[in-house]
Amino acid sequence: MQLDTPNLSYIHMLSDGDKAFEASMISILKRELPTEKEAFVQSILDKNYQNSAELVHKIKHKISILGLEKSYEFAASFEEALRKDDSSGYNMFMRILQNMEEFLTKI
Template sequence: MEKPNLSYIESMSGGDKAFEQKLITIIKKEFPEEKQVYYHNINAKNYEEAAENVHKLKHKISILGLVKSYEVAADYEHNLLEKSTAGKDDFESILQNMTEFLETL
């Protein structure tokens, strides 16, 4: 599984460490909330709402440099819109991977 990284954030910041820290702080605040809403919707079988949650989470996946994981999330989002949970385990593994990474920052 690919590892989250800060390469994209660092490339956006142009070396501005304060900007990097601000962005990391925002992600660390928003990610757990968005993840919790996703789990609520998927457990309630609200697939359309869960697809919207995945769509939002895709941005954080991208920001943390997870290119292949972004594609997995995009496929899963599409499946949810078709009322299929194919890809759920892979997507939730990505969320766990991101959670563990953000806890180290």
């Protein structure tokens, strides 16, 4: 899967020009994503795929906020696969998380 490019279009639409709101949303993403990623990786290592699915569910909303439509679709299917104890999408999901982190560090 080709990774889509993160953007702030959705945040801009939600904010209706409120720069403080935009800054707050970006700050939340920057603060929460690394913690959620760490918890996800640990959950996968522990082979606790039900918990991993819950973490993917939380993270996929951040994926959506950053305008990553293809990545969101992948995350939704990966979440369902994890509920069936199938972690084969792990590497692709990690690429999506890396893509998001790199974008957030640049803004």
